[in-house]
Amino acid sequence: MDSMMGMVPFLDQPVMLHSDRDPGECTMTPEQCAYKSQYWVNWYQADHRYSLPTVAFFLTAIVLFATGHFLSGIAPQRLQRSAIWSRSVSFLRFLSYKSWRVAGWNTQSLGVFLLGGAGLVFFLAMTLGPHPYYWPNTKEISYGGSPPIATRTGFMALASLPFLIILGAKANPITALTGISHEKLNIWHNWVAWAMFVLALIHTFPFIIVHVKKGDLVMTWKTGGVWVTGVVALIAQAWLTFMSVPWIRNRYYEFFKGTHFFMAMVFMIFFFLHCDFRMSSWDYFIATAVIYTLCWLYSQCRTYFEHGFKHKARLFAVTENILKITIDTSMEWAPGQHIFLRFLTCGAHAFTSHPFTICSVSQKGKKNQLQFFVKCRGGMTGRLMSLALKNPDAQVPVLLDGPYGGIPQGRLVDFERNLIIGGGAGAGLTLSMVEEFVQLSHLRPKDEMKVIVATRDAGMRFWYLQALEDIAHRHSKDETIPRLSIHIHETFSEEVGREPGTEDLKLEAGAKIQSVVSKECSQLTTEMFGVHFFSGRPDLPAITHQMADQEGASVGVVVCGPSSMHHDVCEAASAEQSKIMAKKPGSARELWLHTENFS
Structure with a gap:
């Protein structure tokens, strides 16, 4: 493994899991040495000072929601009917439901803004609170090559990585602990991505400013592999972040989905190389890989081992733009849940799965039927509609992944x-x-x-x-x-939004x-x-x-x-x-x- 890693030109040699934390003997004055090694700017402890508090912030939020979910499930009826419980629950629901509509778009709820505001305060405080932002280097004295503000934002972005990836997984431990389904966690996947991107920009530009002042920016770029890996990772991160803007993602969903995983892989590889095993940086990649792999394996095991390859989807064109899909199965689900379907007959679409809300109810211990009524909009659904029109009651092989989300059983x-x-x-x-x-x-x-x-x-x-x-x-x-x-x-x-002649046809x-x-x-x-x-x-x-x-x-x-x-x-x-x-x-x-x- 070490020999393979040693062949990568962007990594320092010899390759290790953690870099050395020993700063060596300080040759400056005692006051300068103390200034360089103070709590918030000691480069050799930066991961402990900034990465660990970031992890603690995310875990605190998860624990709070998990505790609320647990208490709501075990609280006795007498307590739930009390005035203080009713008012407390209503207050939390008010935060969750209250939103605004601006220029035809729904904002997030007040509660989401408050939690997002807490995150904003945390990252701003950790970024702008400690001083200095730049080392007061001179030709005679050098405190370090990495500006403190760049160091701290880099380690905070790194610590956000595991949570970013987990929040984007369909089956994930956060959903299991909090009861919040994956599609509702997706907003936090997006917001953490923006936080990471802004932190990455604040991490990048101080280096550019320092080297422009020194006049060696071009030379540093040509000789420093860390710059190449960082820029490639930043470009991939920018693509992932901006392409996930809702109106872009929704309008070009097939293209978005086809490129998202590829660019995510590019980002992960070059971010990994960019970190170059500094202190505990690679530990966060290991944690990300382990947790995401378990989430992915759980989903795949359900698809291939629990549901298998036996399912066939029947297609019925019930109107010119509504397609009915039925799948006979022995699986069970709760009302309002959705399931990801991968149709193995739609060309390139056979490699992607799409979520559909289940329109039927299962019965325990009996043969059940999944029913879906799908509005066809082109792409994969348009292809399925074409099959149904050419061959009424057509059957196509399908893989099932789910069910997910929905209304809690018996709620x-x-x-x-x-x-x-x-x-x-x-x-x-x-x-x-x-x-x-x-x-x-x-x-x-x-x-x-x-x-x-x-x-x-x-x-x-x-x-x-x-x-x-x-x-x-x-x-x-x-x-x-x-x-x-x-x-x-x-x-x-209705008259609203009607084109001339359309109404008569309708x-x-x-x-x-x-x-x-x-x-x-x-x-x-x-x-x-x-x-x-x-x-x-x-x-x-x-x-x-x-x-x-x-x-x-x-x-x-x-x-x-x-x-x-x-x-x-x-x-x-x-x-x-x-x-x-x-x-x-x-x-x-x-x-x-x-x-x-x-x-």
Whole structure:
């Protein structure tokens, strides 16, 4: 191993795991020696002074959330019904739900900003607090070649690396400890990446400034391998960071995903070489490799050993842009969970997996069927739609990875009143909630559920009612399901954002679909599930407030849809938390909100 590492020209020789911490004998005056070796600027202890506190900061945040998750699971009912518990939980939920909408974009929640602000204060304090920023070197006296501000930011960026990688993994120990699903941790993956990038820039430019002043920048670049590895790592890091900006990532998702892992590999290799085993720097790469490998192996073992190669996906084109995918399986999952599917028949897409929210409910010990209703947007989903149109009821081999995220098992059963909201392709999520309610209605005869679905698709009525018929058939239901109502709001007849001539086509398509529905879906289905149709967008804040307008009630809200829908529901949910904290008359005892990103 040492001989192989010795062949790498960018590494000092001989290659070791840790470099020597012995500074040697100081030949300067006692005052200068003390200045050079003071606590915050001693180069030979920089990893201990800056890397370890950074690790401690991240671990503290994880422990706090893990403790809250643990306590919420073991707290007795008597404590949970107490006023102090209710107000404390409502305050934390207010921080989690409160957000703003700016120029058509949803901001992160207030709680995310506060935690991010704590991180900002920590990194600013550790970067700008200690002095000096630069060594007062002269031609006669040299305290060191690495500016203190560059040293400290470099080691803080290094210590952030394991957390950056773990936060981006689908199966990771942070999710296991805190109960926060991986897709909700992704915002921290992005924010830690930005923190690392800014720290890397602050680490880089002081070296440039020092060597420009000395007049040897070009010579240092030509003779210093550490500069080459650092610049390559920084370029790869800049690509990874800027390409992950949401509007770029979402618009060019296939390209983003295809390049992200390659550039991440380039970054890791050159960052590793750049650190050149200084002090304990390589320990952080070892920790990153071990933890990420375990996360990756866990995911792969579930795919290949638990789920195997046996699954086939059936494809049905239910409308011109909605694809139904069904997979027979023996696996089990919770309502609202999503799973990553890798279709082995889509060319280059066979090497990538994509998340889809499961629209059906599993039954323990029985043969189950995964169902997905997918809105085709081109790329892999467009390819699948083409297969379904060419060959109705086509079957393609598929690999499963999951399930992940979703609503904790039995969580909705904890609430007396449930509001389920779906928009666009997110309507598929509501089906799993409806099915769970039908499945468990005999256990909670007083509970009620209201489902709100908003769609621009004129054909949605057909496939949604057909899915309800399938639910009734699976659970042998032939009578009205009490305390269940489903309101379908068809927005394709609205004037907003309509191009000339488009509306007539949509209304004509809607009329044809309704004709088909009247033949295919009996009146019994709409009566059985309490289905009502409306024209125009639903007033989601008013509906949310109405559900919570019952003193002492416990309310669960689930939403999956476009960002504007998420914002409206989150705003209403945060307003209800304020009422609960103030103990206003007529307010609910609690209101819990779950937002689902995939559809």
